[in-house]
Amino acid sequence: MPENNSFLTEYGWNTLLSDKFDALTPPGDKPGRVLRVDRGQCDIAAATGISRAVSGNEPLCTGDWVTLAGSGQIDWPETYTVTSILPRSSSIIRSSASGKSEGQILAANVDTVVVATAADGDVDLGRIERLLALTWESGATPVVVLTKADVAQNIYDARTTVSAVAPGATVLAVSAETHEGMDVLDAVLDGTVAILGPSGAGKSTLANALLGHSFLDTGAVRTGDGKGRHTTVTRELIPLSGGRTLIDTPGLRGVGMWNAGEGIDKTFPEIEELIANCRFSDCSHTSEPECAVRRAVELGEVHERRLASYRKLQRENAWNATRSDARLQAERVREMKAISRRLKDHYRGRRQ
Ligand SMILES: Nc1nc2c(ncn2[C@@H]2O[C@H](COP(=O)(O)OP(=O)(O)O)[C@@H](O)[C@H]2O)c(=O)[nH]1
Ligand SMILES: [Mg+2]
């Protein structure tokens, strides 16, 4: 039977992915995209429609393109097994909130990240910078969106202020209420889109506006065979128009820096540029002599708040790296002990 991946096209399947897939995949395996992950299983979109699949060994995340073995029979939707993950074009990683010293991948293959901020109150610039660093690091392109433009005090001022902390990023003001700016936003959103921002920023409302219908209504599931089989799956990845998709990942409130050095540098290019001129290569830009960054702050060329924000993210990034080093160290010790224990058992066994 010829493969028909037209259903998958709605989830972003294209010729580029098809080539990647053909080059990497054993014959017989089929492509799929992860819509949501829970323990050991996931919801996937495949040519046959939406199914459940058994996860393989590697940890999956929403947005992953995977190879599937099995038939994906309509009455046996779980017969798919994820056999491998296609290389990720981007991954959004945060230091895990649970205090574990590991990075956590929130979403993969994201092309555009909307950094959402409500324009109707005090705009938290530090949070925007944090999310920008996370986004640049991930490989996705950020678009900073000031939401609730209809109820902002002065949307032009807000946009100017935000643009100053988002060099290299597009900054837009929108209202999901009046639809002001929505067409411009729609035009800049490309590929797989994720919306990040604090609770109350208007993320869900924005998602609904982009989808053109209520987000919750999207729980109704299409099937590939048209027989109307109804499965209740909660999806975090939803088709937008034109093969674009929207990822709505819960739990993005406390995003910590994880291995995000390059992302931080890209967020603060005016500071990054100066660092090479500091006298000490490990300058912390606090009280060292001949610090080019502090000098620029004194001359009013770099904003004090920007430097403080930069240092905060850098410190956090370094701290998380230390934690991860400590964890790797502990793991290595545990492994060594396990090996020596096994050896001991082995030799003891031989002596008996
Ligand atoms: N006036 C106005 N209110 C909005 C707009 N977008 C969102 N809101 C309101 O802001 C609140 C939070 O929005 P919500 O989408 O739930 O935010 P989320 O927590 O980021 O998903 C809700 O009461 C929305 O009705 C907008 O464009 N204009
Ligand atoms: Mg919400």
Ligand SMILES: [Zn+2]
């Ligand atoms: Zn310095």
